[in-house]
Amino acid sequence: MHETVDQHMLESILGRNNELAHHNREHFNELGLVAINIMSAPGAGKTTLLEKTLSSLSTDYDCSVIEGDMIGDLDAKRLQKYIPAVHQITTGKSCHLDAQMIARLLHAQKFGGTDYLFIENVGNLVCPAEFPLGEHKRVVLLSVTEGDDKPLKYPVIFHNCDVVVFTKCDLLPYVTFNMVKAKDSIQNLNPKAQCFELSVLNDTGVDNWLNWIKGMRS
Numbered sequence: 001m002h003e004t005v006d007q008h009m010l011e012s013i014l015g016r017n018n019e020l021a022h023h024n025r026e027h028f029n030e031l032g033l034v035a036i037n038i039m040s041a042p043g044a045g046k047t048t049l050l051e052k053t054l055s056s057l058s059t060d061y062d063c064s065v066i067e068g069d070m071i072g073d074l075d076a077k078r079l080q081k082y083i084p085a086v087h088q089i090t091t092g093k094s095c096h097l098d099a100q101m102i103a104r105l106l107h108a109q110k111f112g113g114t115d116y117l118f119i120e121n122v123g124n125l126v127c128p129a130e131f132p133l134g135e136h137k138r139v140v141l142l143s144v145t146e147g148d149d150k151p152l153k154y155p156v157i158f159h160n161c162d163v164v165v166f167t168k169c170d171l172l173p174y175v176t177f178n179m180v181k182a183k184d185s186i187q188n189l190n191p192k193a194q195c196f197e198l199s200v201l202n203d204t205g206v207d208n209w210l211n212w213i214k215g216m217r218s
Contacts, residue, residue: 017131020099024134027106033064033114034216037133039157040141041150042123045167045200047075049141049209050118052200054082056210061115061217066105068097068122075120085114096127099134115217125150129157137216139163144177151185159189163196165209170199 028035038046050065057063064085067076076088087109089101097119111117119135121128132138138161142150145168151158158164164186166179179197186193194212198205 014130017099020103021132021134024099024102024106025136026134027103028117028134028136031111031114033111033117034137034213035117035119035133035135036137036139036213037119037121037128037135038139038141039121039125039128039161040123040143041125041146044123044141044143044146046120046123046141047078048200049165049167049198050079050120051082052206053118053210053213054079056206057116057213058083062113063116063118064111064114066097066102066117066119068101068120070095070122091122094127095122095124096131097121097133098131102133116213125154125157129154129160137162139165141165141167142182143167144169144172144175144179146177148178148182148185151182151189155189158186158193161190161193163194163212166195166197168199168201169197169204170201 040046054063063083065079065083066087066089067079068089068091069075070091073088076086079086087105089097089105091097119133140157140161142164144166183195186195196205196209198209200206
């Protein structure tokens with residue numbers, strides 16, 4: 001009985017989140033912006049990739065960021081060096097952003113004229129997978145330092161994403177990460193997922209990533 005009640009509560013929470021995510025998507029579409037939800041485990045390089053992305057895109061496009069962290073604003077301050085429109089959401093005990101958090105911010109802040117809205121989710125490979133935010137694209141970062149078994153251990157987030165970005169690829173000669181194995185696992189879970197291999201340190205693959213982003217507005 002207890003498990004049935006818990007399952008019902010979870011389904012209710014997820015259902016309400018999906019309704020709000022749909023509302024957020026409508027709002028994004030009305031504003032004419034592209035919303036990209038960036039997810040990963042802690043330390044995979046979300047903020048570093050956003051720094052590189054914003055330094056390139058912000059000269060030609062109006063970019064905004066929603067920065068999700070359980071506590072603190074260190075990442076938000078890093079990104080404010082590149083653009084002023086960085087909006088912090090502190091989630092407290094919650095290990096993910098949800099659609100209601102995004103909805104509140106959308107109604108409190110002005111995003112008119114924004115071309116790209118990047119949402120940096122809380123570092124976690126579990127909870128963010130279950131809570132769509134209304135984004136147009138879902139991106140998962142996988143650092144080569146994490147291990148090539150992550151798609152098998154956390155299948156939901158890889159199954160539900162549009163893009164997988166392999167980060168820190170300059171370290172491939174020094175780790176046991178098997179790129180072929182990782183890509184095969186992702187392909188089996190999500191044949192439509194597009195993969196990028198890059199290193200922000202030496203700029204390998206960064207142009208391919210940026211071209212994919214720009215292509216969403218062409």
